[in-house]
Amino acid sequence: xxxxTAIEPRRDRRHARHQATKREILDAAWQMVRVAGVNxxxxxxxxxxxxxxxxxxxxxxxxKNSVYDHLFADGNRELLTRFDRLEVSDDPRSALRAVAxxxxxxxxxxxxxxxxxxxxxxxxxxxxxxxxxxxxQVFSKGRAILTGLGLCNDADFDLWTVLVSGxxxxxxxxxxxxxxxxxxIDDAVAMFAxxxxxxxxx
Amino acid sequence: xxxxTAIEPRRDRRHARHQATKREILDAAWQMVRVAGVNxxxxxxxxxxxxxxxxxxxxxxxxKNSVYDHLFADGNRELLTRFDRLEVSDDPRSALRAVAxxxxxxxxxxxxxxxxxxxxxxxxxxxxxxxxxxxxQVFSKGRAILTGLGLCNDADFDLWTVLVSGxxxxxxxxxxxxxxxxxxIDDAVAMFAxxxxxxxxx
DNA sequence: CGATACTCCTGACACTGTTCGGAAAACTGA
DNA sequence: TCAGTTTTCCGAACAGTGTCAGGAGTATCG
Numbered sequence: 001x002x003x004x005t006a007i008e009p010r011r012d013r014r015h016a017r018h019q020a021t022k023r024e025i026l027d028a029a030w031q032m033v034r035v036a037g038v039n040x041x042x043x044x045x046x047x048x049x050x051x052x053x054x055x056x057x058x059x060x061x062x063x064k065n066s067v068y069d070h071l072f073a074d075g076n077r078e079l080l081t082r083f084d085r086l087e088v089s090d091d092p093r094s095a096l097r098a099v100a101x102x103x104x105x106x107x108x109x110x111x112x113x114x115x116x117x118x119x120x121x122x123x124x125x126x127x128x129x130x131x132x133x134x135x136x137q138v139f140s141k142g143r144a145i146l147t148g149l150g151l152c153n154d155a156d157f158d159l160w161t162v163l164v165s166g167x168x169x170x171x172x173x174x175x176x177x178x179x180x181x182x183x184x185i186d187d188a189v190a191m192f193a194x195x196x197x198x199x200x201x202x
Numbered sequence: 203x204x205x206x207t208a209i210e211p212r213r214d215r216r217h218a219r220h221q222a223t224k225r226e227i228l229d230a231a232w233q234m235v236r237v238a239g240v241n242x243x244x245x246x247x248x249x250x251x252x253x254x255x256x257x258x259x260x261x262x263x264x265x266k267n268s269v270y271d272h273l274f275a276d277g278n279r280e281l282l283t284r285f286d287r288l289e290v291s292d293d294p295r296s297a298l299r300a301v302a303x304x305x306x307x308x309x310x311x312x313x314x315x316x317x318x319x320x321x322x323x324x325x326x327x328x329x330x331x332x333x334x335x336x337x338x339q340v341f342s343k344g345r346a347i348l349t350g351l352g353l354c355n356d357a358d359f360d361l362w363t364v365l366v367s368g369x370x371x372x373x374x375x376x377x378x379x380x381x382x383x384x385x386x387i388d389d390a391v392a393m394f395a396x397x398x399x400x401x402x403x404x
Numbered sequence: 405c406g407a408t409a410c411t412c413c414t415g416a417c418a419c420t421g422t423t424c425g426g427a428a429a430a431c432t433g434a
Numbered sequence: 435t436c437a438g439t440t441t442t443c444c445g446a447a448c449a450g451t452g453t454c455a456g457g458a459g460t461a462t463c464g
Contacts, residue, residue, distance in 0.1 A: 021411095039241050040325040042451060055453080056412045064452065120375060121323040123242035158372070159386055159393070165375075166368020170360070173322065184361055191361070191397035223442095244420060257422080258443050266421060410461075420451060430441070 022060045025050050026070055033071065033112045038122060043067070065125045068116065073131040075117045076138050079106055083141045092149040096189045099145060100164055104182055107168035114172060118165065152202030159196075163188050224262045227252050228272055235273065235314045240324060245269070267327045270318065275333040277315045278340050281308055285343045294351040298391045301347060302366055306384055309370035316374060320367065354404030361398075365390050 028049040032041045043064050047054040061067045082102055089095040107114045115121055117135070127135065146157055167188060171181035230251040234243045245266050249256040263269045284304055291297040309316045317323055319337070329337065348359055369390060373383035 037325050039323065043453090044451070053413050054451095055414085058453075059411055115321075115323065118375065119317075119321060119323065119371075121241060121317065121321065123239050155386060155389065158383060159390060162365065162368035162372050162383065162386065162390065164368075165372055166364035166366075169321075169371055170364050170367055173320065181360060181364065184357060184364065187357065188361060188364065191393060194397065195393035245422090246420070255444050256420095257424095257445085260422080261442055406464090408461100408463075411459085413456105413458080415455090415457105417454080418452095421449095423448080424446090426444090428441105428443075430439100432437100432439070434436085434438105 022070075025057065025060055026067070026074065029067055029071060030074070033116070034110065038112050038115045065122075068122055068125045069128050069131050071113075071116055072127045073134055075113045076131070076134040079103075079117070080134060080138050080141060082106065083138065083145070086145075088145055088148065093189065093193050095145070095149055096193060097186060099142065100167070100185045100189055101182075103142075103164050104167050104171060104185060108171050108176075108182060111172050111176060114168065118168075147202075150200055150202070151196060152200050153196070156196045156199060160192060163192055224272075227259065227262055228269070228276065231269055231273060232276070232314075235318070236312065240314050240317045267324075270324055270327045271330050271333050273315075273318055274329045275336055277319045278333070278336040281305075281319070282336060282340050282343065284308065285340065285347070288347075290347055290350065295391065295395050297347070297351055298395060299388060301344065302369070302387045302391055305344075305366050306369050306373060306387060310373050310378075310384060313374050313378060316370065320370075349404075352402055352404065353398060354402050355398070358398045358401060362394060365394055 025046065029041070029046055032046060032049060036045075043057055044054045046067070047057055057067075061070070086098060086102055089098060107118075142161075143157060146160060151157060151160070167181050167185060171178075175181060227248065231243070231248055234248060234251060238247075245259055246256045248269070249259055259269075263272070288300060288304055291300065309320075344363075345359060348362060353359060353362070369383050369387060373380075377383060
């Protein structure tokens with residue numbers, strides 16, 4: 001069964017070992033979460049996937065929720081870098097289209113990640129302050145982009161998030177893997193843009 | 203501890219006993235789901251709440267998922283009767299406002315119920331055909347109302363569901379118990395109504 | 405080399421959903 | 435009232451879960 005890993009050390013890195021293994025475990029966790037769903041997925045199965053005993057995971061993560069927390073941070077970091085890379089057009093409408101596309105695509109591409117980041121569905125999980133800070137950064141970035149486009153009204157920004165999250169969740173719930181709601185993005189953005197015009201006082 | 207219920211029969215009804223107990227268990231399940239969340243909540247805790255041994259629940263429900271299934275049906279039945287009771291105004295805009303209010307209020311009222319009915323978040327749960335049929339009825343009812351208002355375009359109806367589900371999920375996620383997004387309903391409906399005018403060909 | 409930190413595992417605990425087999429109670433028909 | 439059937443319930447047990455305590459083994463540093 002080749003189970004005795006003690007005979008032959010798993011890796012011979014000097015200092016970066018810790019981070020590397022942690023990364024490996026998290027990658028395996030992502031994969032499991034994606035195939036089994038966020039709420040199925042057990043530490044024991046995760047341990048099996050990385051050839052460890054379940055208890056050994058506790059050297060890297062304080063708890064199962066801590067694993068969730070790292071995934072939460074991972075996901076938000078990814079979303080943040082995509083926002084950072086986004087080139088915002090001068091034309092408000094096409095800029096709005098780009099933002100909506102970015103977000104809905106991000107959501108549609110990985111149901112488990114969306115659930116983890118945006119739906120509070122894991123029993124006792126609450127992101128740590130450090131992880132939550134990244135989520136706040138994402139939010140601020142989005143808000144800043146829209147402010148830059150001349151949208152300064154808070155209620156209108158809330159309406160924007162309603163549209164974008166509605167598109168995302170409907171896409172995932174009713175047509176996973178398809179584009180039934182992705183196709184509505186342009187129309188939705190047009191509707192929104194028309195509505196908020198002249199509504200701003202900044 | 204007064205645990206021996208066998209000494210004194212739990213109830214003396216003749217025929218309706220089965221249904222009554224089932225209803226009692228489901229009511230207890232609703233309460234537990236509401237306080238602990240959909241994904242926490244165990245059959246054993248449920249059994250404790252109704253003074254039974256966990257195994258006894260299996261005379262009423264084939265599995266834990268079957269309990270979820272009955273809750274799913276319960277929730278959809280409730281939503282359906284609310285739709286049935288709704289008096290649809292002649293004025294399309296005020297009718298749309300009423301529909302949106304009905305749905306978002308229903309969602310905001312009970313986070314667990316919303317999660318159970320509209321988010322697919324329980325690992326291996328899939329509603330039974332009979333329960334799903336009720337959900338389909340709800341959908342059809344909503345669609346029928348909007349068709350009656352002159353909205354016959356499928357894409358526009360999808361956009362409507364995007365708005366309503368977006369309002370609901372944002373309300374629950376970002377301001378549970380408050381009215382931050384409920385207050386946006388009228389504005390959102392106005393935006394939608396303005397947008398779909400003249401877009402219909404029925 | 406020895407000391408110290410780090411990594412990993414064995415053993416165990418309390419919890420979960422679920423199955424089996426049997427006992428007790430309730431209902432049925434006479 | 436009494437026998438027979440059906441319904442309801444529970445004791446025991448199984449495999450699975452997250453997690454903790456304690457102790458080996460290894461890697462690194464002085």
